[in-house]
Amino acid sequence: MSLKIEDLKVYYCMRRGDCRAVEDVTFEIEKGDAVGLVGESGCGKSTVAFAILRMLPSPGEIMGGHIYFEGEDIATMDDDAIREFRWTQIAMVFQGAMNALNPILRVSDQITEAMLKHNRELSKDEAIEKTRELFKLVGMDPDRINHYPFEFSGGMKQRAMIVMALACDPKFLIADEPTTALDVTVQAQIMQLLRRLSDELGITLMLITHDLSVVAETCRNVIIMYAGKIVETGAVVEIFQKPWHPYAQGLIASIPSIERSRDQTLASIPGSPPNLLDPPQGCRFHPRCKFARDLCIKEDPVLLEVSPGHKAACHLATGKIKDSKWRPGKEVALL
Amino acid sequence: MSNGQEPIVSCRGLRKWFPVSAGFFSQLMGGEVWLKAVDGVDLDIYPEELYCLAGESGCGKTTTGKLLIGLLEPTDGIVEFEGHDLNEISRGGLRTLRARMQTIFQDPYSSLNPRLSLYDTVSEPLRLNKIATSGEDEEARVIRALEAVQLVPPEEFTFRYPHELSGGQRQRVAIARAIVVNPAFIVADEPVSMLDVSIRSEILNLLENIRREFHIAYIYVTHDLSVASYIGDKIAIMYLGKIMEKGTIKEVIHNAVHPYSQALISAVPSPDPTVDRKRKILPGEPGSPINTPPGCLFAPRCEYAQDKCRQDEPPLEEVSPGHWVSCWFPREPLQISYDLAHELKAKAKT
Numbered sequence: 001m002s003l004k005i006e007d008l009k010v011y012y013c014m015r016r017g018d019c020r021a022v023e024d025v026t027f028e029i030e031k032g033d034a035v036g037l038v039g040e041s042g043c044g045k046s047t048v049a050f051a052i053l054r055m056l057p058s059p060g061e062i063m064g065g066h067i068y069f070e071g072e073d074i075a076t077m078d079d080d081a082i083r084e085f086r087w088t089q090i091a092m093v094f095q096g097a098m099n100a101l102n103p104i105l106r107v108s109d110q111i112t113e114a115m116l117k118h119n120r121e122l123s124k125d126e127a128i129e130k131t132r133e134l135f136k137l138v139g140m141d142p143d144r145i146n147h148y149p150f151e152f153s154g155g156m157k158q159r160a161m162i163v164m165a166l167a168c169d170p171k172f173l174i175a176d177e178p179t180t181a182l183d184v185t186v187q188a189q190i191m192q193l194l195r196r197l198s199d200e201l202g203i204t205l206m207l208i209t210h211d212l213s214v215v216a217e218t219c220r221n222v223i224i225m226y227a228g229k230i231v232e233t234g235a236v237v238e239i240f241q242k243p244w245h246p247y248a249q250g251l252i253a254s255i256p257s258i259e260r261s262r263d264q265t266l267a268s269i270p271g272s273p274p275n276l277l278d279p280p281q282g283c284r285f286h287p288r289c290k291f292a293r294d295l296c297i298k299e300d301p302v303l304l305e306v307s308p309g310h311k312a313a314c315h316l317a318t319g320k321i322k323d324s325k326w327r328p329g330k331e332v333a334l335l
Numbered sequence: 336m337s338n339g340q341e342p343i344v345s346c347r348g349l350r351k352w353f354p355v356s357a358g359f360f361s362q363l364m365g366g367e368v369w370l371k372a373v374d375g376v377d378l379d380i381y382p383e384e385l386y387c388l389a390g391e392s393g394c395g396k397t398t399t400g401k402l403l404i405g406l407l408e409p410t411d412g413i414v415e416f417e418g419h420d421l422n423e424i425s426r427g428g429l430r431t432l433r434a435r436m437q438t439i440f441q442d443p444y445s446s447l448n449p450r451l452s453l454y455d456t457v458s459e460p461l462r463l464n465k466i467a468t469s470g471e472d473e474e475a476r477v478i479r480a481l482e483a484v485q486l487v488p489p490e491e492f493t494f495r496y497p498h499e500l501s502g503g504q505r506q507r508v509a510i511a512r513a514i515v516v517n518p519a520f521i522v523a524d525e526p527v528s529m530l531d532v533s534i535r536s537e538i539l540n541l542l543e544n545i546r547r548e549f550h551i552a553y554i555y556v557t558h559d560l561s562v563a564s565y566i567g568d569k570i571a572i573m574y575l576g577k578i579m580e581k582g583t584i585k586e587v588i589h590n591a592v593h594p595y596s597q598a599l600i601s602a603v604p605s606p607d608p609t610v611d612r613k614r615k616i617l618p619g620e621p622g623s624p625i626n627t628p629p630g631c632l633f634a635p636r637c638e639y640a641q642d643k644c645r646q647d648e649p650p651l652e653e654v655s656p657g658h659w660v661s662c663w664f665p666r667e668p669l670q671i672s673y674d675l676a677h678e679l680k681a682k683a684k685t
Contacts, residue, residue, distance in 0.1 A: 040531040153620045183391040183558065185617045188602035192616055210532055213561070213604035236608045254536040255606040256565035258588055258671055266536035266565065272501040273531075 002031040002172060002204045003052070008065035008075075010044070010051050017277045021047045021060070023228045026303065029221075031171075034198050034205040036215030036236070039225035040273055045208045046095070048225075049174045051075075053092055054082045069172070088118050091170035093161050095177040100161055101149040107160050108145035114167045134163040138193055155186035162193065166201075173197070176208045191218050212255050216240055224248050227274050227284040230303055234310030242328045244312040247285045253333035267333035283314070291316055291323050341418070342379035343552050344403055344436075344520055349376040349412035351398050355625055370625045372398040374576035375412075377651070382519070383546060385553045387563040387584075389599075390573035391621050396556045399573070400522040403554055404436050405429060416520070434464040437513035441525040443505035447497040453508055454493040457481065460516045480515040483545060484508070503534035510541065514549055524556045539566050560603050564588045572596045575624045575632045578651055582658035590668035593660050595633045597669040631663070639664055 010022035022044040029035050037045045050056045052067055054074060067074040069089060077085065094100045102110055111134075112127035122130075132142035138159045149157060158178060165173055175194060179187040195218055198205040207219055215222050216236060223233040224247070232245040243249045253267035271288040274280050282300050286292040295315055303313040306328075315321045317328075325335055352369040373395040380386045380403075388396040401407040403414055405421045414421045416432055424432065437460070440446040447456055457477045458467075467473035481489035484507040497505055506526060513521055523542065527535040543566060546553060557563050563570055564584050571581035572595065580593040591597045598617035619636050622628075631649050634640040643663050651661040 040533060155620055183620070184560070184602045185391060185598060186620055188604075188614065188616050189618070191604070192614075211604070212532065213606040216606050216608040217604045240606065240608050251533055252606070254533055256536070256539070256559075256561040257606050258561050258564045258600065258603055259605060259607065259610060260561075260565065266539060268537035268540060269533040270537070272503060272534065 002033070002070065003029040003206075004066075004068040005048075005052075006066045006068070008048065008051060008067060009063040010047050010056065010060055011063045012060045014059060019276045020279055021228050021276055022051065023279075025065070025225075025228075025230055027223055027230060027233060029172075029204060029206060031204055032198070032202055033221060034195070034207065034219045036219035036222040037206060037208045037225065038210060038212055038215055038222060040210060042227075042273055042276070043225040044228040044276075045225050046176055049092065049176055049206070049208055052174065053086055053090060055086075084118075087114060087170065088168045089170055090172040090174065091165040091168065092174040092176060093158075093165045093178050095180065101157060103149050106146050106148055107152070111145070111160070111164050111167055114164055118168045130167075131163065134166055137166070137197075138162055139189075154182050155189060158182060158186075158190055159193070162190075162197075166197070170203065172204045172206070174206045174208065177210070178207070179209075179211075179214065187214070194218065212240075212252065213257070224251070227279060228276055229284055230311075230313060231285065232310075232312045232314075233303070234307075238307070238310050241330075243330055244306050244310075244317040244328045245285075245314045246289050246291055246316070246326070246332070248312075249330050249333040253330040265334065267330075269333075291321075291326050293321050295321050340381055342415075343382050344378075344380040344414070344416050344554075346376060346378050346403060346414045347412055349378075349399065349402055349414065350374055350410045351395075351402055351407060352410045368625060371576045371627060372624060373402060373409075374627075376571075376573075376576075376578055378403070378571060378578075378581075380520070380552050380554065382552050383550050385543075385546060385555055385566060385568050387555045387557055387567040387570040388573060389557055389560055389563050389570055391558065391599075393575070393621055393624060394573040395576040395624070396558075396573050397524055400438075400524055400554050400556045404438060404520070404522050405433065406438070430464075434460070434466065434516045435518050436520040436522070437516065437518040439506075439509050439513050439521060439523040439526045442529050443502055443509050444529070446509055447505055449497050452494050452496055453481075453486075456497075456508060457511050457515055460512060464516055466516055476515055477511075480511040483514060483548065484511045484541060486511065501534075502530050503537060506530060506538050507541070510538075510545065514545060514551070517549065518551060520552045520554075522554045522556070525558070526555075527562065528557070528559065535562075542566065560588060560600060572599065575621060575627060577632055578659070578661060579633065580658075580660045580662075581651075586655070586658040589671050592654065592665040592668050593662045594637050594639055594666055597666060600669060600671065631661075639666070 006026050008022055008025040012019040012021055039045050051062055062075050108128060108131055111131045115122055115127040131145050135142045135145055140159055179190050197203055219236050222236050222239055224231050226247050232248040240252055243252050250267050250269040256266060269288055274284060280287050282297040286296040301313045301315045303311045304318050305311050306317050316323060316326050326332055351373040352371050355368040355370050376399055388399055390396050402409050454477060457480055458473055461467045461473050461476060467476060478489045481492055486492045486507050527538050567584050569583050570587045571578045574595055580587050580596045591600055598615050601615045617636060622635060630645040630647055634644040649661045649663045651659050654660050
């Protein structure tokens, strides 16, 4: 077991009240796995990533739960320990690579900085040599390490960000929306690169995205979040073919595809995600759910196994309520 | 779609070159440097047709959309709207025509004036174009437009402000504002790319319903080929200001022959994990539209490029009725069909 998260709660405590961004999130990621964490904007997926690295922007705070990485609890580590741990064990490729590099520093300086901070035995020359090696690994010309970010195209900046994440040989890589703002052809290149890194270097990959198609192509397992909670998780092949949770069903049936027959209409989920300052009682999806009953308002469904390795948090899935129209599968969303 | 009808919008040899501030050396040489955003585009859009313009960023798709609606003046070429040449027409005439063509922009968070209530936002085009005959008529038209975009009951929305609305609702307001004047032609520039996945399909279905109900022709600018194949009738794939391949969705997306279209299509991720598309990953990124090389613009990235491609520019030729390709050596069609994709392939993904 590489990463194990238990009952994680992250709130952003503001004067207006607490924004309950992540609530009771529990999941495990096996070593060497490629997992997609998906959901709409504001569902808490990036917050989970920042919590894992203990880099929550203020006023975000871990209010409870555990984050075990190879047995150690990150949530309770002291600041010195976390500084040692961050980047050498778990590293992250940030969202918006276009703006994540410092425009007035050479790319090599930015990358070697991370290496030298985390490994005091490394000399500057060794760090530069390693940067050149990593540039080769991600398919870039090593002679470009001394260029400035403005001399790089979007795809190259993203590759440089990946090099920076790999600088200290992490075992676990979080990629937060690594391809938004990139063209499809470049997106395909970057995703292929991440897949290759995960295969060749044995790095565990957690991919955060709102694009389910990217997850379908890249990941083995998927975690679907809605309004700060996990609604469904399991193997990609299984969930994309037979989603159980009405939200997952709607989401999967709403993605256009060039292989889809044009006669099939896309499903849509009416309404919009709730305000997490005051989330709905019971199941957080009930105001948008066409199967919602009284029980859904009263009782929050727990994430339970519906088939081996496949969990869903819905009263329909666990059989607590019955509806003749509901069954596993994305077609349900079109009824 | 074109059954004997005249196109509602058409353009011939459309060009838009932007001057680039040249460096010291080129100024000395007296040469002017141009960014060729759109370079020789021919399109015909028929009534009630949805024509997609697709390509990577910087391919000139948005600029083409703006030219077709008269928001930019072309450097060269003709744009005709319902038979009127937009360049020849008087200012007053253009104003009347403008009411027949509208736009929907990408970002509903910045395209709506935060200080105007929805009523003011939606009724503004009516007032500007002096369409409503009376106050009651204006109100009735606004209500009808809000109903058409399913902001119901409309009375509840008329006096709200944009900050009270979600992204999807804002985009509905933008659509209502576009359709309130009864346009015949709408340019929609990536109208769903800023929206969340679960909202996106709702807006796509709405655009489709409105097209049928109000008989509107669209130019739909997008970088997302899966959206284009869902909503479009025809598509033009652009690269550095030129059309590489155009025709019906069936021809261009499901039987592409241009190496660039093929590469673009095979890069689109599939939401079905059992689909194993034979991926061709196109290396590199689009070149610069400034000082473009002679010959085919795609040649530097094309794995099949030959000497001829680097010397002579291929003309846009009709390879089968309605299917146009600009390539010296078109490939065998890349067939992507629903059935083919669903030949389930046991994949080591589990």
